[in-house]
Amino acid sequence: MRKVIASRKSQGHPVEDMERELELLQVNSVDERARKYFKRMCEGDEEALSLWKKFRDLSIIKYQASFARLNIHYDVYVGESQIKDERMKEVENMMKEKGVLEVSDGAVLVDLTKYSKKLGKAIVRKKNGTSNYMTRDMGAVFERDEEYHYDKMIYVIASQQDLHMAQLIMIIALIGRKDLADKLEYVNFGLVHGMSTRRGTVKFLDDILRDAKDKMHEVMRANQAKYEQVEDPEKIADILGISAVLVQDMASKRINGYTFDMDRMTSFEGDTGPYLQYSHARLCSIIRKADIPPERLKDADLSLLQEKHATVIVRKLAQWPEVFQTIFKNNEPVTVLTYLWKLTHALNSSYEYLNVLNREPELKLARLTLYRCNSASRIE
Numbered sequence: 001m002r003k004v005i006a007s008r009k010s011q012g013h014p015v016e017d018m019e020r021e022l023e024l025l026q027v028n029s030v031d032e033r034a035r036k037y038f039k040r041m042c043e044g045d046e047e048a049l050s051l052w053k054k055f056r057d058l059s060i061i062k063y064q065a066s067f068a069r070l071n072i073h074y075d076v077y078v079g080e081s082q083i084k085d086e087r088m089k090e091v092e093n094m095m096k097e098k099g100v101l102e103v104s105d106g107a108v109l110v111d112l113t114k115y116s117k118k119l120g121k122a123i124v125r126k127k128n129g130t131s132n133y134m135t136r137d138m139g140a141v142f143e144r145d146e147e148y149h150y151d152k153m154i155y156v157i158a159s160q161q162d163l164h165m166a167q168l169i170m171i172i173a174l175i176g177r178k179d180l181a182d183k184l185e186y187v188n189f190g191l192v193h194g195m196s197t198r199r200g201t202v203k204f205l206d207d208i209l210r211d212a213k214d215k216m217h218e219v220m221r222a223n224q225a226k227y228e229q230v231e232d233p234e235k236i237a238d239i240l241g242i243s244a245v246l247v248q249d250m251a252s253k254r255i256n257g258y259t260f261d262m263d264r265m266t267s268f269e270g271d272t273g274p275y276l277q278y279s280h281a282r283l284c285s286i287i288r289k290a291d292i293p294p295e296r297l298k299d300a301d302l303s304l305l306q307e308k309h310a311t312v313i314v315r316k317l318a319q320w321p322e323v324f325q326t327i328f329k330n331n332e333p334v335t336v337l338t339y340l341w342k343l344t345h346a347l348n349s350s351y352e353y354l355n356v357l358n359r360e361p362e363l364k365l366a367r368l369t370l371y372r373c374n375s376a377s378r379i380e
Contacts, residue, residue, distance in 0.1 A: 035128070042085075042130045056081075066205050070242060080136035087139040088131055092124065094175045110171055122167040137168050141180055152183050154331075159188040159255060187331045190257035192249070212241030215266045216274065241266070243273030250333035271341045279344045282351075283375050290356050290368045300369040301362055309350035310370060316343045317373055347374055 040048040060077045067073065092108075095101045100110050106127030112119035124135050144153060155165060165186040173181040195203050217237035220227050230236055248265035252258055268274045305314065316339075323339045326332075356367045 035130075039128055039130050052081075066209075069209060069238075070246065080133065080140050083136045083139040083143055085131075087143050088135050091138045091142060091175075092135070095124065095171070098175045100171070100174050110167075110174070112167060112170055115170065115174075118163075119167055119170060120163070122171065124171075133164065134168060134171075137164075138171065141168075141172055141184065142177075145180060145183075150183060152185055154185045154187055156187045156189070159190055162186075162188060187254070189254040192260050193257055194260040208245055209238075209241060211262060212244050212266060213238045214241075215262055216240040216244065219266060219268070219274075240274050240277055243277050245273070247271075247273035247276065247337060250337055253334055254332060271337075276340060276344060279348055280375065283347060283371060286351070286356055287368065287372055287375060290364065292365060292368055294372070296365065297369045297372055300365045302366055302369065304363050304366040305370055307353055309346070309353045310367070312346050313343070313350060313370060313374065316346055343374065347371075 037048060041052060063077070092101070095110065101124070102109055102111055104121075107123050108125035109121050109123045111121050113121065122134055123132060124138070126132055141153070144150065155161075157165065165184075165188075169181050169184050169186070172178075172184070195208075213234075214237075217233065220230065220233060220237060220240075227233060244265045248258070248261075251271065264270075265272055266274060268278055305311070319339070323335060327335045354367050354370070356364055356371065359367065
């Protein structure tokens with residue numbers, strides 16, 4: 001580019017030539033090409049829509065496979081990009097009828113500063129005539145209400161969308177549908193830092209789970225004697241890795257961001273996923289060695305549980321219904337983890353005082369019943 005400009009200096013128009021070069025770069029930029037391609041999609045171009053649908057279908061297949069590893073399954077995969085144009089036009093007409101639309105520099109917007117300066121101005125149609133997230137999200141509110149008749153629709157989105165969601169809910173209320181606005185709930189979350197690779201690219205979930213599995217496999221190999229006793233070390237390492245990732249992601253309030261730390265999250269020390277798995281395995285080992293059929297546990301005399309450590313565990317178990325209600329109310333996964341850690345700490349400190357294996361039958365049965373209530377096993 002320097003050579004081109006320098007050669008044209010002799011013609012006496014270096015500024016004009018520079019402007020032409022910049023205009024040419026802008027016209028051919030990736031962003032501009034993306035805008036033009038999106039416009040083709042909005043106008044119903046079959047070739048553009050076909051390619052988009054192909055990538056969308058492939059992405060969903062990948063999502064399903066990744067989520068399945070986490071035991072997460074969705075009934076429907078549908079996004080705002082699939083909202084019908086007719087529905088978006090209906091919503092825009094509703095805004096026109098209520099007199100909330102304005103035109104500025106060719107773009108159609110709603111000026112929300114009249115109601116709150118923090119809300120600013122929300123664009124509902126770009127100056128090139130295409131829709132945006134706001135238009136499609138508004139259409140989705142009505143389309144999903146018509147299809148599902150929902151009592152509540154929860155948006156789980158990163159906190160960068162705080163303004164967008166506040167604008168969306170306000171506009172729905174302004175066009176006379178406060179009943180729908182009141183049904184919309186926004187559950188935001190913070191960002192994970194330290195996730196980029198050395199090349200500056202973002203790591204995908206499958207990459208993270210693979211790395212966590214490899215790390216756990218490495219930790220397991222450190223104790224060769226115990227490692228050789230594991231029936232399927234690859235599978236166990238994968239389960240531990242997944243636990244590590246899930247627990248780290250939910251170990252603090254969802255609105256708080258956190259720094260990704262592979263060493264910290266794969267440790268068996270401290271409040272981590274592997275620590276919970278280890279504690280559960282230890283509990284299951286006691287139950288297994290006791291060798292008492294589950295159907296006998298219903299006959300246990302629980303009045304024998306007089307020790308302080310037993311009382312602490314019983315009280316922790318009794319707190320679960322309230323904890324569950326709190327989780328449901330606040331949408332805070334960390335609440336259940338905090339509860340599990342406290343329960344696990346109580347269990348791990350009780351084994352010395354509530355011995356099961358070397359006690360008389362009635363006391364053994366009572367203590368085993370207590371421990372069985374803390375495991376994933378059912379009491380028949």
